[in-house]
Amino acid sequence: MSIDRILAQVSTSSELPAAAQIAAILMAAAALFKCAQMPFHGWLIQVVESPTPVSALLHAGVVNLGGFLMILMAPLIVQASAAQWLLLLVAGPTAVFASLVMMTRISIKVRLAWSTCAQMGWMLVECALGLYELALLHLVAHSAYKAHTFLNAGNTVELSMKKRLVEINQPGPGQWLTAVCFSALFMLPTIFLANEARPADLFSWVVPGIALTILLSEFLAAGGGVFTLGRGLILGAVFWALYWLQKTFFSLVLTPPDSQAGLVAVGFVAILIALLVRGYYQIRYHRFSPAGARLYRFLFAAGYLDEWSTRLTLKIWPAKLPDVVRPRAVVSVSSTSGSRESV
Known part of the structure; x- marks a missing residue:
């Protein structure tokens, strides 16, 4: 067959x-x-x-x-x-x-x-x-x-x-908090505009948000003040825009099935990401x-x-x-x- x-x-x-x-x-x-x-x-x-x-x-x-x-x-x-x-x-x-x-x-x-x-x-x-x-x-x-x-x-x-x-500088608590806030500025409007309600769809935006948080925190820990922070934000904006456009494009090309994993499966993957x-x-x-x-x-x-x-x-x-x-x-x-x- x-x-x-x-x-x-x-x-x-x-x-x-x-x-x-x-x-x-x-x-x-x-x-x-x-x-x-x-x-x-x-x-x-x-x-x-x-x-x-x-x-x-x-x-x-x-x-x-x-x-x-x-x-x-x-x-x-x-x-x-x-x-x-x-x-x-x-x-x-x-x-x-x-x-x-x-x-x-x-x-x-x-x-x-x-x-x-x-x-x-x-x-x-x-x-x-x-x-x-x-x-x-x-x-x-x-x-x-x-x-x-x-x-x-x-x-x-x-x-x-x-x-x-x-030199590798460890980000401090304030730098981590700042990075989380800036990442949320990219992540939350995207989730709202994309009208994502299912757990797996939220997962597809939270994971790149975590990656962006780590990137911005290391930019802040590297020093350089406002210039370094601005450079990190520009890089983060470009990264987020490209990810959004490419994900939307492949969704239109593929038209994936509607069925997705439940909350238990997403929770299991969330634990794995926390361990990572x-x-x-x-x-x-x-x-x-x-x-x-x-x-x-x-x-x-x-x-x-x-x-x-x-x-x-x-x-x-x-x-x-x-x-x-x-x-x-x-x-x-x-x-x-x-x-x-x-x-």
């Missing part, structure tokens, strides 16, 4: 049959594998030794196929709550963990691989919440960003040396404290999840090593005497 016929039957039926529910779960599992979600993420981390153009193609295109599958099969996934929760329970923690692990990486290509793992997790979370237009925006933006960063990896040494000259912000704050500003040092070591080792999953996989499905190849005897022919000697 073709995909068009499947989607047509799903859109006309009020309740999915058991076979369709199982198919939706299997598609969600396939997307999780394809997007390198924990604990089966090791293959993505291990292939970054490939040449940079190949890495750019892999991370900007091939890994995105899991998100593309979920967007394509959106009418089916929105009616399968089990598939949605499978995406949330696996992709959500993966996105948080991979985002924090990325902050501890030294190699630029390994860091970008962890970034891809995290971004794919957030993309699948957006699909689970029913925000398919946001997932499509995420897919396109991630493809362009990852292709550029991998091809630009040769400039990492110069950029790293420049970053070492910049807390971990970011600890690693960013308190890395050398006792708690920060322990967290940094744990994240630097990535919790040894790849090693544990590899051992478990080899126990369940042992790899058969090839037979030892015995070299044949090399026969040398003497041109003078005509005798042969075996080596």
